[in-house]
Amino acid sequence: MRAEDYKISNEKFVLRQTGQQLHDEKFETKPVSYFRDAFGRFTRNKASIAAAYIIGILFLFAFIAPIVTPYKVSDEDANYAYVFPKNELFYKLGVPFWDGGRKMGVTEASYTLYRGIQEETGRTVIMTEPEVREEEYMGKQISYYDFRLDSYNAVGVKFVLLKYEEYVALQQYQDENNVQVIFPITDPALRPEAEHDKTNANIWYRTKLGAGRKTTVIYDENGRFIPIYLADDGRDEYTSRMYWEGDTKLYNYAEPKDGNMWNVRVDYREYYKYIHYLADDGIEYPSFLFGANNAGKDLFICLASGARFSFVLAIIVASVNLFVGAVYGSIEGYYGGKIDLMMERFVDILASIPLMIVITLLKYHFNVSHIFILFIAFFLTGWTGMAARTRMQFYRFKNQEFVLVARTLGAKDSRIMFKHIFPNAIGTLITGSVLVIPNVIFSETSLSYLGIINLSTGSLTSVGTLLATGQNFLFTYPHMILFPSIFISLLMLSFNLFGNGLRDAFNPSLRGTEE
Amino acid sequence: MGFAIPRFRIYFAYLFGHPTYLNPPRKEAFGSRACVIIMYMFKYICKRIGLMLVTFTIIFVTCFVLVKLLPADTSSVGIGEDANKIIAQMVSRGYMKYDDASRKYINTPILEQLARYLRRIFLEGDFGIGFNMPEYRGRSVWSVFIEKLPPTILINIYSSLLAVPTGIALGIFAALKKNKWQDHLISTIVMVFISVPAFVYASLVLYIICFKFSALPLGVASLPDIVQAYPENGFLYVPGEFNWPLYFNKKMFLSMLPAVFSMSFGSIAHYARYTRAELTEVLTGEFMLLARTKGLTKSQATVRHALRNAMVPIFPSIIGEFVSVLSGSLIIERIFQIPGVGGLYLASINSMDYDFFMMLSGFYLLVGLLAGLVVDLSYGVIDPRIRMGAK
Numbered sequence: 001m002r003a004e005d006y007k008i009s010n011e012k013f014v015l016r017q018t019g020q021q022l023h024d025e026k027f028e029t030k031p032v033s034y035f036r037d038a039f040g041r042f043t044r045n046k047a048s049i050a051a052a053y054i055i056g057i058l059f060l061f062a063f064i065a066p067i068v069t070p071y072k073v074s075d076e077d078a079n080y081a082y083v084f085p086k087n088e089l090f091y092k093l094g095v096p097f098w099d100g101g102r103k104m105g106v107t108e109a110s111y112t113l114y115r116g117i118q119e120e121t122g123r124t125v126i127m128t129e130p131e132v133r134e135e136e137y138m139g140k141q142i143s144y145y146d147f148r149l150d151s152y153n154a155v156g157v158k159f160v161l162l163k164y165e166e167y168v169a170l171q172q173y174q175d176e177n178n179v180q181v182i183f184p185i186t187d188p189a190l191r192p193e194a195e196h197d198k199t200n201a202n203i204w205y206r207t208k209l210g211a212g213r214k215t216t217v218i219y220d221e222n223g224r225f226i227p228i229y230l231a232d233d234g235r236d237e238y239t240s241r242m243y244w245e246g247d248t249k250l251y252n253y254a255e256p257k258d259g260n261m262w263n264v265r266v267d268y269r270e271y272y273k274y275i276h277y278l279a280d281d282g283i284e285y286p287s288f289l290f291g292a293n294n295a296g297k298d299l300f301i302c303l304a305s306g307a308r309f310s311f312v313l314a315i316i317v318a319s320v321n322l323f324v325g326a327v328y329g330s331i332e333g334y335y336g337g338k339i340d341l342m343m344e345r346f347v348d349i350l351a352s353i354p355l356m357i358v359i360t361l362l363k364y365h366f367n368v369s370h371i372f373i374l375f376i377a378f379f380l381t382g383w384t385g386m387a388a389r390t391r392m393q394f395y396r397f398k399n400q401e402f403v404l405v406a407r408t409l410g411a412k413d414s415r416i417m418f419k420h421i422f423p424n425a426i427g428t429l430i431t432g433s434v435l436v437i438p439n440v441i442f443s444e445t446s447l448s449y450l451g452i453i454n455l456s457t458g459s460l461t462s463v464g465t466l467l468a469t470g471q472n473f474l475f476t477y478p479h480m481i482l483f484p485s486i487f488i489s490l491l492m493l494s495f496n497l498f499g500n501g502l503r504d505a506f507n508p509s510l511r512g513t514e515e
Numbered sequence: 516m517g518f519a520i521p522r523f524r525i526y527f528a529y530l531f532g533h534p535t536y537l538n539p540p541r542k543e544a545f546g547s548r549a550c551v552i553i554m555y556m557f558k559y560i561c562k563r564i565g566l567m568l569v570t571f572t573i574i575f576v577t578c579f580v581l582v583k584l585l586p587a588d589t590s591s592v593g594i595g596e597d598a599n600k601i602i603a604q605m606v607s608r609g610y611m612k613y614d615d616a617s618r619k620y621i622n623t624p625i626l627e628q629l630a631r632y633l634r635r636i637f638l639e640g641d642f643g644i645g646f647n648m649p650e651y652r653g654r655s656v657w658s659v660f661i662e663k664l665p666p667t668i669l670i671n672i673y674s675s676l677l678a679v680p681t682g683i684a685l686g687i688f689a690a691l692k693k694n695k696w697q698d699h700l701i702s703t704i705v706m707v708f709i710s711v712p713a714f715v716y717a718s719l720v721l722y723i724i725c726f727k728f729s730a731l732p733l734g735v736a737s738l739p740d741i742v743q744a745y746p747e748n749g750f751l752y753v754p755g756e757f758n759w760p761l762y763f764n765k766k767m768f769l770s771m772l773p774a775v776f777s778m779s780f781g782s783i784a785h786y787a788r789y790t791r792a793e794l795t796e797v798l799t800g801e802f803m804l805l806a807r808t809k810g811l812t813k814s815q816a817t818v819r820h821a822l823r824n825a826m827v828p829i830f831p832s833i834i835g836e837f838v839s840v841l842s843g844s845l846i847i848e849r850i851f852q853i854p855g856v857g858g859l860y861l862a863s864i865n866s867m868d869y870d871f872f873m874m875l876s877g878f879y880l881l882v883g884l885l886a887g888l889v890v891d892l893s894y895g896v897i898d899p900r901i902r903m904g905a906k
């Protein structure tokens with residue numbers, strides 16, 4: 001049969017759906033948006049979820065801790081330097097862990113001193129029964145006492161110099177609050193002769209200068225300490241109702257010094273409460289959750305404020321880098337060719353400058369705060385990475401059909417760049433800038449650790465400085481480096497896991513591969 | 516090969532615009548396809564080295580100018596005979612000159628200083644002298660640098676030698692046991708070790724190994740210690756010299772071990788993760804199936820086929836690691852008090868000693884750039900499928 005035989009006249013054709021509206025059929029399923037898809041994939045990754053929670057906790061720690069604890073970074077008390085971490089709960093329960101105690105192995109002289117403090121203040125200093133062990137040291141048998149020492153109560157009593165009015169106010173405080181703060185002063189003539197014990201207020205008992213110019217205790221016939229309190233000679237104007245063990249005015253409670261000053265012997269724990277009562281800053285008895293550093297600063301607040309500073313710096317740097325890098329990278333990637341080549345050479349050079357050189361030059365050239373220098377240095381060396389990422393993404397997408405369509409429809413360059421291509425690149429960019437945060441924190445920590453950047457002014461400190469200080473006391477007071485190390489390790493670990501999860505989440509090609 | 520010489524000439528002519536190239540040679544003169552690729556690569560390498568040198572020069576010169584723009588701080592030099600000697604040295608090096616009008620020593624113009632600095636480096640190998648750091652005052656920067664180099668390099672080499680095989684072995688093991696408990700265990704440990712910063716390991720190593728168990732010494736032994744321990748080698752010790760032989764003995768090695776461990780943990784984890792990722796990907800390849808079908812055992816297929824392919828991206832990073840052994844780690848050097856280049860660099864930053872700072876900055880910059888370049892180039896050398904510089 002020939003083709004002409006099949007010729008059908010035009011009239012026979014009728015539009016089948018005349019009068020009906022034509023449209024695509026609606027999807028039965030719900031559309032899954034890019035972000036919902038990514039979120040779903042992210043939540044299936046358990047490690048990332050755990051990491052996200054840990055980051056959340058560290059974040060809360062950094063931002064809430066400074067609000068809830070009464071301490072400030074500027075608060076320091078040298079008498080409580082190096083005290084150990086103390087968790088009030090553990091302390092009350094009597095758990096021999098995290099209770100402000102530390103295992104000690106000391107010579108008899110130190111052990112006696114602690115015993116004296118315990119006896120005078122009536123608070124537990126020696127927390128466990130001491131075990132005596134004999135050891136040979138330089139040809140002599142020396143006995144060591146191993147026990148758990150309460151590092152807070154071991155502070156005992158201290159001499160403080162007060163003005164007369166302050167002395168009277170302290171006495172009034174005693175009467176009002178019914179606590180004994182002022183302890184009887186020791187007789188200056190009977191104080192230990194050894195040079196380094198002369199100013200030790202805790203020696204309230206009779207001693208003599210023993211062999212090797214060491215202070216040796218003289219006991220009475222019952223083996224008890226013999227007090228050397230200064231008998232009342234009428235010079236001391238002590239009017240408080242609070243008396244030492246019921247002795248009404250048997251002793252002097254202060255000795256006059258030059259210039260209307262009085263040397264007062266105070267129970268330091270109560271006195272600490274008193275000075276903070278005067279300052280009205282909400283601090284009562286000393287108790288440092290993470291212990292105290294060599295200056296007697298609360299490490300909890302130091303770490304929290306260091307962490308807060310790191311977080312704030314890192315987030316600012318990450319967002320500025322993201323912004324500048326995204327704009328620069330979009331222009332590079334979108335226009336390509338000569339523009340790209342030139343801009344890329346500039347980035348190449350900038351990206352090869354070591355951070356150390358930038359910091360050094362900035363530090364010596366501009367006499368501004370180190371915080372600002374850090375920010376500028378991280379910005380100068382950091383945004384190039386973000387630009388490179390954006391550029392890659394733009395290269396990936398700029399030749400795809402949807403861009404061609406948009407251009408055919410008459411979209412301007414800026415519209416294509418930021419409305420069409422950029423949303424496709426945003427997943428990678430978000431992942432990138434989240435991973436900038438731990439890098440910035442790590443670099444900042446390293447730089448302050450190395451002492452190139454010094455962020456420790458009165459009211460600010462940084463994790464790196466805490467680590468560097470802790471390093472010097474690693475063997476003697478390991479708690480000083482323990483908590484900052486835990487913080488930085490947890491932070492790095494959780495950001496790594498979180499970043500991995502985020503990277504997988506924003507990678508649509510992984511869709512459905514997990515099952 | 517008989518035609519090796521003419522072919523080489525053609526490459527050079529091609530590259531450097533020799534007249535021969537103006538009359539393009541016959542196509543067959545270039546020889547096989549491999550030769551074309553080699554020539555192409557050679558050109559690419561030259562280009563990359565050129566670019567690297569340009570980058571280096573720009574940064575170095577900018578750095579020099581910016582450093583020299585700082586007000587010269589000669590106050591720390593002090594006064595007296597030593598100070599006069601230092602000033603004389605600086606004058607002879609062209610940093611300062613005597614100004615008759617103000618009767619003071621003033622700085623010479625920066626560009627003049629730069630010109631003389633570069634000429635000194637290239638013609639005399641003289642990087643200047645130290646004048647702000649009391650211990651190195653008046654000493655040649657280069658000799659101090661050479662003296663500090665061995666501990667830095669050795670610790671890095673030891674840690675690389677430990678890290679690379681261990682890491683790769685762990686990675687292979689994890690990949691072969693994919694999704695079994697061994698793999699999960701290794702992957703978890705690797706994740707922890709990658710994340711935790713080196714100074715945390717260093718503290719742990721110091722506290723546990725060196726302090727609690729006293730298994731290893733606390734710091735790196737100094738050369739006088741070594742001479743004391745091995746008096747028969749005493750004649751080798753010349754203060755302020757290279758002193759290589761004294762670094763190879765048991766005492767020095769043991770004292771370096773804590774630092775080596777601290778440095779290698781992160782590296783081991785890095786290689787283990789990288790190897791596992793690459794190898795698991797390669798193991799699923801179709802050529803592996805083919806290898807098994809043609810009768811190879813699993814281990815034969817893994818070693819001969821999978822591992823070789825997996826090494827393509829890993830090998831460049833090993834090479835990169837061995838280039839950057841020169842630079843070391845500032846933090847590890849500080850913690851273990853290693854008398855190395857890092858400590859010197861920190862000291863030069865803190866006391867702003869121009870010559871030391873310039874030389875060491877240049878050194879670190881060059882090592883960094885070189886390591887990056889070597890890594891990039893070795894990709895193409897190892898895997899001929901990768902055409903370098905291709906768009």
